Amino acid sequence: MVTEISENSPAKMRARDVSVYYGSKRAIDSVSIDIETDYVTSFIGPSGCGKSTFLRTLNRMNDTIPSARVEGAIELDGEDIYRSGMDVVQLRARVGMVFQRPNPFPKSIYENIAYGPKIHGLADGKDHLDQIVEKSLRRAGLWDEVKDRLSDSGTALSGGQQQRLCIARAIAVEPEVILMDEPCSALDPIATAKIEELIDELRGRYAIVIVTHSMQQAARVSQRTAFFHLGNLVEYGETSEIFTNPREERTKDYITGRYG
Amino acid sequence: MSPAILLLLALLLGLAGWLAARARAWSFKRAAPKNRLAALPSYYGWYVALWVIVPVLIFIALWSAVEPQLVQQSVLASPAAANLPEFGMQRQTMLAEARAVATGAAKGVFNPDSRVLIEPFEKALFRYNIVGVVSTLLIGFAGGAWSFLRLKPDFRARTKVERIVMGILLLASLVAILTTLGIFVSLVFETIRFFGMISPIDFLFGTHWGPDPMGNPANPDPTRYGAIPLFWGTIYIGAIIAMVVAIPLGLMSAIYLTQYANPRWRKWLKPALEILAGVPTVVYGYFAALTVAPFVRDVALSIGISNASSESALAAGLVMGVMIIPFVSSMADDSIAAVPNAMRDGSLAMGATQSETIRKVLVPAALPGIVAGVMLAISRAIGETMIVVMAAGAAANLSANPLEAMTTVTFQIVAMLTGEGSFDHPATLSAFALGFVLFLVTLALNFIALRVVKRFREAYE
Numbered sequence: 001m002v003t004e005i006s007e008n009s010p011a012k013m014r015a016r017d018v019s020v021y022y023g024s025k026r027a028i029d030s031v032s033i034d035i036e037t038d039y040v041t042s043f044i045g046p047s048g049c050g051k052s053t054f055l056r057t058l059n060r061m062n063d064t065i066p067s068a069r070v071e072g073a074i075e076l077d078g079e080d081i082y083r084s085g086m087d088v089v090q091l092r093a094r095v096g097m098v099f100q101r102p103n104p105f106p107k108s109i110y111e112n113i114a115y116g117p118k119i120h121g122l123a124d125g126k127d128h129l130d131q132i133v134e135k136s137l138r139r140a141g142l143w144d145e146v147k148d149r150l151s152d153s154g155t156a157l158s159g160g161q162q163q164r165l166c167i168a169r170a171i172a173v174e175p176e177v178i179l180m181d182e183p184c185s186a187l188d189p190i191a192t193a194k195i196e197e198l199i200d201e202l203r204g205r206y207a208i209v210i211v212t213h214s215m216q217q218a219a220r221v222s223q224r225t226a227f228f229h230l231g232n233l234v235e236y237g238e239t240s241e242i243f244t245n246p247r248e249e250r251t252k253d254y255i256t257g258r259y260g
Numbered sequence: 261m262s263p264a265i266l267l268l269l270a271l272l273l274g275l276a277g278w279l280a281a282r283a284r285a286w287s288f289k290r291a292a293p294k295n296r297l298a299a300l301p302s303y304y305g306w307y308v309a310l311w312v313i314v315p316v317l318i319f320i321a322l323w324s325a326v327e328p329q330l331v332q333q334s335v336l337a338s339p340a341a342a343n344l345p346e347f348g349m350q351r352q353t354m355l356a357e358a359r360a361v362a363t364g365a366a367k368g369v370f371n372p373d374s375r376v377l378i379e380p381f382e383k384a385l386f387r388y389n390i391v392g393v394v395s396t397l398l399i400g401f402a403g404g405a406w407s408f409l410r411l412k413p414d415f416r417a418r419t420k421v422e423r424i425v426m427g428i429l430l431l432a433s434l435v436a437i438l439t440t441l442g443i444f445v446s447l448v449f450e451t452i453r454f455f456g457m458i459s460p461i462d463f464l465f466g467t468h469w470g471p472d473p474m475g476n477p478a479n480p481d482p483t484r485y486g487a488i489p490l491f492w493g494t495i496y497i498g499a500i501i502a503m504v505v506a507i508p509l510g511l512m513s514a515i516y517l518t519q520y521a522n523p524r525w526r527k528w529l530k531p532a533l534e535i536l537a538g539v540p541t542v543v544y545g546y547f548a549a550l551t552v553a554p555f556v557r558d559v560a561l562s563i564g565i566s567n568a569s570s571e572s573a574l575a576a577g578l579v580m581g582v583m584i585i586p587f588v589s590s591m592a593d594d595s596i597a598a599v600p601n602a603m604r605d606g607s608l609a610m611g612a613t614q615s616e617t618i619r620k621v622l623v624p625a626a627l628p629g630i631v632a633g634v635m636l637a638i639s640r641a642i643g644e645t646m647i648v649v650m651a652a653g654a655a656a657n658l659s660a661n662p663l664e665a666m667t668t669v670t671f672q673i674v675a676m677l678t679g680e681g682s683f684d685h686p687a688t689l690s691a692f693a694l695g696f697v698l699f700l701v702t703l704a705l706n707f708i709a710l711r712v713v714k715r716f717r718e719a720y721e
């Protein structure tokens with residue numbers, strides 16, 4: 001661990017000595033990290049190093065995997081999200097997630113966005129719901145493309161549009177943190193550029209964490225980068241620092257393409 | 261000669277062909293060890309064996325249909341047949357008797373006049389047996405020789421065998437289709453005869469059912485052939501009461517099994533549920549008649565309904581509903597399990613609870629599959645007979661009261677066919693018309709179900 005973390009940092013999310021096990025196999029080993037709202041944070045590292053695993057601990061999506069077990073503490077605004085009595089449903093409304101493959105529900109575009117606000121009771125009345133849908137789609141940069149066909153199925157959109165729909169869906173419940181697991185890996189360069197642009201626009205409003213296999217993407221969209229290797233957080237710091245002047249040999253090897 | 265012996269002969273010939281061809285392939289290999297054969301030696305064997313067996317089998321099938329006719333013809337041509345009665349039952353009986361003795365199936369004849377026919381029968385049978393065996397051998401050898409001569413080191417036996425196998429598979433699937441077609445055609449024939457006596461309008465829209473099998477067949481009373489009460493009973497019991505039971509229970513058990521049950525439980529529960537589908541319907545019938553129907557009546561009496569009968573649509577429908585739970589639940593189970601996990605994760609990550617996820621995402625996404633399962637279950641339920649026979653009664657009541665006795669189409673088909681009327685009486689023929697309409701209805705339901713399933717398939721691909 002090379003990262004310096006001040007105990008009273010204003011971080012949105014703080015992980016302290018987090019280890020994750022699948023059965024008896026340890027996938028994450030004692031990781032500590034701060035996630036801040038002002039920055040986009042990217043997680044990089046070779047395949048299988050535990051980026052997705054760690055990301056999923058941040059909104060307790062690993063609860064859906066029976067064999068997964070988490071040790072250590074993760075706080076959201078100073079509140080331990082793994083304490084007993086934590087409302088996981090509420091947590092996930094505050095910490096949204098976008099997946100590697102776009103996964104719109106097989107419902108209309110409108111219903112896809114309205115789903116979250118409806119189950120959380122965020123909208124009072126149809127007009128308000130309409131507003132939320134429009135605002136979310138605008139923020140995701142999708143409004144102009146779909147405003148005339150809100151009742152079409154979300155699955156009928158192109159892959160890039162679907163992914164922006166999923167981002168809009170996540171935004172619609174006004175989360176505080178958005179986790180994205182390789183959101184562009186199924187998209188072409190143009191759709192990727194659109195998503196990157198979108199991430200840049202969302203920065204500052206939400207704390208954003210993005211897992212990516214593309215160094216260029218990490219360099220383009222993020223201000224903080226965390227390099228994972230074999231379940232360890234090897235290095236965490238300013239993106240420009242990590243890419244130009246890594247402190248760790250392993251980071252340097254990975255960034256220069258020596259493995260991964 | 262029984263077809264079984266010919267069959268055995270065919271298999272032996274095939275085996276011989278197989279061995280010979282494989283040996284030939286090995287000899288190619290020995291002759292030129294450097295060159296690779298175009299196929300494994302056993303494929304050469306199969307190629308020849310199939311060329312022996314398939315033509316022989318076709319011959320045997322045809323022969324066993326034709327041979328009895330040929331034998332009979334030659335018997336009739338013999339002088340002993342000259343004083344047979346011209347037509348009718350007696351002639352047939354005598355011929356059958358003599359044949360039975362000649363083949364050794366019977367010891368003696370009742371009618372002494374038949375005795376003279378035994379000898380011509382024996383002679384004819386002997387002659388045609390020899391013809392059969394010789395033809396089998398000839399065809400087998402011809403097929404074997406022809407295919408054997410084609411064997412060469414570069415002969416593509418593998419693709420040829422593939423093609424023959426495909427042909428055999430095609431034939432097998434045609435059998436099922438042709439059977440369905442045959443059923444349909446035979447139903448159509450009798451149905452047309454029935455509609456010659458009773459107009460389809462009276463049949464399809466009449467509200468009173470009470471055919472009189474002893475009445476004058478030439479002048480049936482069309483007002484007694486109204487099938488509406490039967491179709492109403494069928495729908496009420498099979499598609500309404502049974503579904504009220506089966507849809508919620510089936511769906512809920514599917515949801516429990518796919519979403520909540522831990523794998524150990526699931527491993528036990530799923531087969532246990534599927535056993536329900538394997539219980540013979542007559543056993544359900546007992547259960548309906550002896551346990552559920554009296555219970556329904558007692559409950560009805562205790563809450564002050566005095567005219568509750570011990571046979572009721574409710575009892576039959578309830579049990580039928582339980583019977584078809586596995587149909588609904590296993591289709592629902594499959595289609596819920598087929599919804600990509602990404603859907604579930606997407607919903608959970610939005611902060612939806614598990615039951616919200618099931619209600620709002622999984623079930624809607626799986627709906628086409630669930631609907632298809634329900635359709636299949638309905639078509640199963642309306643074709644069900646035993647439970648109705650035992651628990652719902654025979655009275656064709658047109659009523660919405662589930663405590664009343666009711667009857668269904670299938671029950672009446674059985675009743676009419678096994679009734680006292682002669683075979684060409686409209687009461688008997690009505691069974692075919694009922695069956696025909698039922699056939700069309702279930703066909704339509706299955707068709708809709710298949711279409712829905714197809715749409716479902718497209719949803720995620």
Ligand SMILES: Nc1ncnc2c1ncn2[C@@H]1O[C@H](COP(=O)(O)OP(=O)(O)OP(=O)(O)O)[C@@H](O)[C@H]1O
Pocket residue numbers: 022027045046047048049050051052053054065067
């Ligand atoms: N559900 C699971 N059950 C058991 N082991 C798992 C499970 N999911 C992941 N693992 C293991 O945990 C380790 C980390 O996996 P993870 O998916 O977090 O890697 P990753 O860094 O996201 O890789 P990639 O870049 O390929 O997505 C791997 O060794 C993987 O085999």
Ligand SMILES: [Mg+2]
Pocket residue numbers: 051052053181
């Ligand atoms: Mg991953």
